[in-house]
Amino acid sequence: MSNEIQDNIDKIEYLYRNEYSAMLRYARRVLSNEGLAEDAVQDTFQIAINKPEKLLDSPNPTGWLYETLKNVLMHALRDRKKLQMMIPEDSVPERELSTDDLILRLTTLYGDDEEMRLLIMFYVYGYRAKELAKMLGISEAACKMRIRRARAHKKDIIER
Amino acid sequence: MLNQREEFILPDNIKNNKNADALLAEFESDNTDIELIRSLCSEPDEDEAPIDLDEQWERIKLLALESEPIYDLEEDNITHISEAKAKRKRPARKLLVAVAAVVVVLCGVSIAANANGGSLKNAVASWTEDVFGFSPHIDIKDFADPEPVIPEALTKLAEEFDKYGISRDKLPKYIPEGYEEYETDFADLVDAIILTTALKKGDSMSIVQYFLSVGGEKTPEYQKDDVEPEIYSVSLNDKTIDFYITTNAGDYFAVWQDGMLEGSLFNFESRDELLKVIDSIYR
Numbered sequence: 001m002s003n004e005i006q007d008n009i010d011k012i013e014y015l016y017r018n019e020y021s022a023m024l025r026y027a028r029r030v031l032s033n034e035g036l037a038e039d040a041v042q043d044t045f046q047i048a049i050n051k052p053e054k055l056l057d058s059p060n061p062t063g064w065l066y067e068t069l070k071n072v073l074m075h076a077l078r079d080r081k082k083l084q085m086m087i088p089e090d091s092v093p094e095r096e097l098s099t100d101d102l103i104l105r106l107t108t109l110y111g112d113d114e115e116m117r118l119l120i121m122f123y124v125y126g127y128r129a130k131e132l133a134k135m136l137g138i139s140e141a142a143c144k145m146r147i148r149r150a151r152a153h154k155k156d157i158i159e160r
Numbered sequence: 161m162l163n164q165r166e167e168f169i170l171p172d173n174i175k176n177n178k179n180a181d182a183l184l185a186e187f188e189s190d191n192t193d194i195e196l197i198r199s200l201c202s203e204p205d206e207d208e209a210p211i212d213l214d215e216q217w218e219r220i221k222l223l224a225l226e227s228e229p230i231y232d233l234e235e236d237n238i239t240h241i242s243e244a245k246a247k248r249k250r251p252a253r254k255l256l257v258a259v260a261a262v263v264v265v266l267c268g269v270s271i272a273a274n275a276n277g278g279s280l281k282n283a284v285a286s287w288t289e290d291v292f293g294f295s296p297h298i299d300i301k302d303f304a305d306p307e308p309v310i311p312e313a314l315t316k317l318a319e320e321f322d323k324y325g326i327s328r329d330k331l332p333k334y335i336p337e338g339y340e341e342y343e344t345d346f347a348d349l350v351d352a353i354i355l356t357t358a359l360k361k362g363d364s365m366s367i368v369q370y371f372l373s374v375g376g377e378k379t380p381e382y383q384k385d386d387v388e389p390e391i392y393s394v395s396l397n398d399k400t401i402d403f404y405i406t407t408n409a410g411d412y413f414a415v416w417q418d419g420m421l422e423g424s425l426f427n428f429e430s431r432d433e434l435l436k437v438i439d440s441i442y443r
Contacts, residue, residue, distance in 0.1 A: 013217060021211055025201035029183050042220050043231055049224035066192045072231050073187070129230075140219070141226035148230045 008052035015055075015065060016045055023069055030073050033080075035128035039144075040076050044069040079151065080123040082158045087124060099135070115150035119158075122147055308443070311335045316344035317357040317368065324353060324372060330418060332368065332425075334440035335359055336433045339366060367426040380422065382415060384408050392435070396442055403438050405431065414438055 020041065027037035047068055048055045058064040087109070102125065103117070110116040121127045133143035151158060179200040186193050186200075308329050310318045318328050342360035346353065353372040358365055371380050389404040392414070403416045412428040414437075423441070428434040 009221070016217055016220070017213060020213060020216065021204075022198050022201040024211065025205065025208075026183065026197050028205075029180055029201070030187050039230065042216075042223065043229045045220045046224045046227075046229040047231070049221065050229065063192060063194055066194050066197060070187065070192055075231050139226065141223050144223060144227045144230055148228060148232075151230065 008056060009049065011056055012045065012048050012052060015061060019062060019065060023066070027069065027073055031076060033126040035126040036076055036080065036123065039129050040072045041069060044072050079158050083120055083123045086157070087120065115153055118146060119150050119154060308333055313339060313341040313359055314357055314368065316341065317355055320346055320355045326372065326421060329442055330421060330423065332437045332440045333443055334436055364429065366428055369424045369426065371422040373420045382408065382413065382424065392438060394438065394442065401442070405434065
């Protein structure tokens with residue numbers, strides 16, 4: 001890794017260590033959902049690492065982080081709301097429902113549409129990407145890419 | 161059988177947090193009041209599990225290396241208040257989705273160790289039954305020849321080359337007849353820049369893609385059919401470039417390395433057409 005890249009990562013890590021806890025609590029309170037909140041904050045730092053110049057060239061990097069988080073949260077809320085509307089009310093499982101039963105119920109609703117099942121479990125039922133990754137037998141990174149791809153494929157539904 | 165999910169509904173202490181209204185008001189406002197957020201979120205919630213910052217940071221770094229964020233700032237039109245004017249519209253993020261069918265992942269340095277394939281000349285190539293990839297390359301060579309004539313369909317790609325200081329002679333000067341530019345995209349990742357143009361003719365689409373490593377630690381892998389890659393060598397004045405030609409789902413593709421630049425040509429209907437494109441590079 002080049003010095004410049006490492007230097008950027010170090011600067012982002014400094015911000016991370018100062019802000020992560022407050023950002024996570026903020027996300028939890030806005031989303032009222034643990035898993036989604038954790039993934040939203042993770043995503044915010046991932047965006048920062050992928051685009052370090054945007055963060056570090058900003059006159060207010062901390063402000064940039066919170067703005068980004070806010071934007072991510074807005075999109076997460078929107079996606080969740082749209083997807084929630086797609087589930088018939090009587091099919092929303094109670095908290096006692098096991099994961100297997102939930103998957104079975106979603107399969108009944110969406111058949112072979114794995115992307116829709118994935119999105120519903122992530123956004124509506126608040127499964128973390130790492131939990132879904134475990135279920136699917138793939139890495140967390142691969143799972144995030146699937147969620148990203150599923151969002152893109154279901155854009156017409158989510159953004160309608 | 162997976163365990164029953166425990167966090168389906170948030171604990172009441174979070175939902176009923178006395179600061180919830182103030183936070184939601186902040187969230188709904190156009191401005192971001194960091195001090196307010198910090199002051200309202202400084203204390204842990206009652207049932208909050210301790211956060212392992214070290215572990216979480218390692219995970220985030222790994223995720224950033226291996227995947228892209230779920231939310232794309234620009235694809236989703238997530239506009240930073242302070243950046244609205246400076247934002248560059250990425251015209252073709254969906255292109256990368258299409259390319260993702262061919263390019264498996266940007267992976268670490270372990271490809272060669274895991275592969276069955278061999279090492280050839282200056283590029284270390286390796287492959288299994290279903291993927292092909294080069295090992296990372298750290299040789300920097302640049303790039304200042306007279307400007308060659310680029311097909312119109314690759315004009316935007318050539319402009320991206322200019323921005324990154326890559327010589328246009330590494331682009332094809334020939335593309336199969338009737339193909340036009342469908343879209344051109346770039347992805348500026350942590351350790352790499354990916355420049356892509358999709359060419360379209362009727363229902364056929366071919367892709368010209370370049371992967372410029374800027375960190376030396378990532379290389380792409382490509383899905384392929386279970387056939388041995390053919391090596392097609394092109395001799396230049398000072399070096400020889402090996403093009404690895406194989407197929408994926410029956411369509412021909414070629415991959416080559418030139419210093420830190422890795423080029424690839426995907427979805428060509430015939431080997432002959434692909435060879436013509438290859439032969440036009442560096443000319």
